[in-house]
Amino acid sequence: MSLEKAESKTVQEMTLQELASFCTRLGFFYPSGRIYGGLSGFYDYGPLGAELRREILNDWWWYFVERRDDIWGIHGSIITHPRTWVASGHVDSFIDFIVTCKKCGAEYRADHLLEDSGISVPELTLETLSKLIKDHGVRCPKCKGELGDPTPFNLMFTTYVGPKKTVASLAYLRPETAQLIFTNFRNIIMTMGVKLPFGIAQYGKAFRNEISPRGFLFRLREFEQMEIEYFVNPKKLDECPFYNEIKGMEINLLSAEMQEKRIKEGVWITIEDAVDKGLIGCKWHAYWIAESLRWLKNIGIDYKRLRVREHIKTELAHYAVQTFDVEFLFPQAGWKEIEGISNRSDYDLRKHQEYSGAEMHIYDDGEKVIPYVIEPSFGLERVILAVLFSSLNEIKGRRVLSLHPKIAPIKVGVFPLVSKPGFVEKAKEVYEMLKEEFKTIYEAKDSIGRRYARADERGVPICVTIDGQTLNDNTVTIRFRDTREQIRVPIEDLKEKIRAIFREWSTYGA
RNA sequence: GCGCCGGUAGUCUAGCCUGGUAGGAUGGCGGCCUCCCGAGCCGCUGAUCCCGGGUUCGAAUCCCGGCCGGCGCACCA
Numbered sequence: 001m002s003l004e005k006a007e008s009k010t011v012q013e014m015t016l017q018e019l020a021s022f023c024t025r026l027g028f029f030y031p032s033g034r035i036y037g038g039l040s041g042f043y044d045y046g047p048l049g050a051e052l053r054r055e056i057l058n059d060w061w062w063y064f065v066e067r068r069d070d071i072w073g074i075h076g077s078i079i080t081h082p083r084t085w086v087a088s089g090h091v092d093s094f095i096d097f098i099v100t101c102k103k104c105g106a107e108y109r110a111d112h113l114l115e116d117s118g119i120s121v122p123e124l125t126l127e128t129l130s131k132l133i134k135d136h137g138v139r140c141p142k143c144k145g146e147l148g149d150p151t152p153f154n155l156m157f158t159t160y161v162g163p164k165k166t167v168a169s170l171a172y173l174r175p176e177t178a179q180l181i182f183t184n185f186r187n188i189i190m191t192m193g194v195k196l197p198f199g200i201a202q203y204g205k206a207f208r209n210e211i212s213p214r215g216f217l218f219r220l221r222e223f224e225q226m227e228i229e230y231f232v233n234p235k236k237l238d239e240c241p242f243y244n245e246i247k248g249m250e251i252n253l254l255s256a257e258m259q260e261k262r263i264k265e266g267v268w269i270t271i272e273d274a275v276d277k278g279l280i281g282c283k284w285h286a287y288w289i290a291e292s293l294r295w296l297k298n299i300g301i302d303y304k305r306l307r308v309r310e311h312i313k314t315e316l317a318h319y320a321v322q323t324f325d326v327e328f329l330f331p332q333a334g335w336k337e338i339e340g341i342s343n344r345s346d347y348d349l350r351k352h353q354e355y356s357g358a359e360m361h362i363y364d365d366g367e368k369v370i371p372y373v374i375e376p377s378f379g380l381e382r383v384i385l386a387v388l389f390s391s392l393n394e395i396k397g398r399r400v401l402s403l404h405p406k407i408a409p410i411k412v413g414v415f416p417l418v419s420k421p422g423f424v425e426k427a428k429e430v431y432e433m434l435k436e437e438f439k440t441i442y443e444a445k446d447s448i449g450r451r452y453a454r455a456d457e458r459g460v461p462i463c464v465t466i467d468g469q470t471l472n473d474n475t476v477t478i479r480f481r482d483t484r485e486q487i488r489v490p491i492e493d494l495k496e497k498i499r500a501i502f503r504e505w506s507t508y509g510a
Numbered sequence: 511g512c513g514c515c516g517g518u519a520g521u522c523u524a525g526c527c528u529g530g531u532a533g534g535a536u537g538g539c540g541g542c543c544u545c546c547c548g549a550g551c552c553g554c555u556g557a558u559c560c561c562g563g564g565u566u567c568g569a570a571u572c573c574c575g576g577c578c579g580g581c582g583c584a585c586c587a
Contacts, residue, residue, distance in 0.1 A: 036561095446548085450549090453548040457548095479546080
């Protein structure tokens with residue numbers, strides 16, 4: 001049985017601000033500390049948001065860890081050994097020096113300003129930068145005013161380990177989860193008996209003390225990452241056993257070369273073509289791009305609104321050989337990153353080997369190898385934004401959040417058609433039965449239409465209604481959110497029927 | 511962080527210019543009604559008018575500072 005596709009039209013799309021209001025009203029997200037005026041860059045998950053978060057994290061973990069035999073998961077600590085970030089380069093590159101124009105107040109990164117004036121910067125220290133600015137008589141590019149002294153500017157959150165706050169006890173909240181994977185690399189090799197190629201995955205909070213958080217959930221100071229570091233022998237970057245599965249997949253690609261030619265729009269191209277034309281450096285990198293896109297699509301993100309954009313040289317991070325951002329087409333803001341997929345080479349493992357003295361190699365074909373790593377790195381909150389924008393529809397004049405059942409915060413609504421004796425008891429019975437297995441809500445107040453409307457807006461995929469006929473023959477109706485169609489099912493078959501519906505959701509239209 | 515603009519119940523908003531009892535809609539709770547898609551009626555509830563200070567007999571309204579948000583710049587390793 002298949003139901004017809006939903007009769008949905010393109011909504012006048014919500015702005016990010018309107019989405020923020022919507023999320024607060026329905027209980028997805030609240031600005032953190034709002035009763036005290038709010039804290040910029042922090043949001044709390046409300047009841048629906050907390051469920052949505054769990055479902056997405058669980059599905060990610062299932063997709064990339066549980067069902068695979070080549071990836072193991074870890075859960076690293078948030079407060080991390082400070083040497084980690086010296087080795088990774090974050091202490092250097094996260095601490096910028098800012099200079100302010102004494103005349104017009106404009107601010108610049110000291111090293112950028114010097115380099116733009118053609119002066120090379122040998123080291124990023126206060127003394128050096130200060131001296132270079134004075135010696136070369138560098139002035140404000142805008143108003144030619146005199147510049148003040150450089151001041152340090154750190155994007156990492158710091159704390160102190162132990163009750164005494166000393167320089168020696170200074171520690172950082174991790175600005176990315178990735179480094180915890182690298183610092184645990186030896187542990188996993190030793191305990192899990194892994195062989196190349198293999199991956200280590202982790203999700204968890206990361207913290208960045210951003211200068212100006214903005215755009216609702218888009219740039220947060222506390223956010224959640226879902227990351228995989230997939231280790232490959234650098235000589236075998238094209239030996240990907242899964243390549244045939246994904247090579248025919250079409251992606252919307254905007255290469256660095258295209259961007260240098262001022263081309264703004266990506267082209268639809270198969271993975272195989274992209275690899276053959278040298279646009280994607282190696283097959284393993286191509287595989288992880290494809291696999292990431294497949295997951296994003298599976299959780300309900302509109303594939304037409306996803307594109308893969310290569311980083312151009314100037315935006316490439318210090319560790320990266322090649323990086324692609326998976327971008328989502330947001331209303332107003334346009335294409336914005338929701339995931340980065342980077343070839344980080346052996347940079348991180350080598351650095352940690354150098355700074356810690358620990359050996360970071362693994363044997364492959366009897367040879368000592370420091371593997372290369374391909375890193376798919378998702379920002380959970382950004383993925384959620386893309387999911388929400390992909391799911392918000394206007395169907396028959398009403399706002400409907402067409403979330404895929406596997407991530408919907410509430411799976412089933414159970415309603416007595418009218419709130420009368422007989423109906424109510426029967427509905428509660430059905431509710432008690434279903435909530436054993438599905439996140440279910442029961443509502444009896446207001447008209448049935450109003451309850452359906454409320455459920456639609458909250459993304460509840462199906463509603464079970466107890467009507468007059470139920471009392472005679474013990475059947476109920478299942479009403480589908482996106483089509484409003486109803487089918488009648490005996491209560492004894494209800495659980496199995498709902499399982500089947502969720503399993504084959506695409507057949508039922510969404 | 512700089513510049514410009516803004517902030518009134520959970521949400522949307524009137525009032526601000528021209529100082530004088532904070533009003534509506536929607537939501538939430540309770541009830542009546544109701545056999546399938548935000549129907550109607552009744553009652554209740556809900557606002558530190560962002561916070562602090564100043565001017566004034568009197569401030570949501572005018573002034574100053576802060577917080578929060580939007581846009582632009584910068585930043586986004």
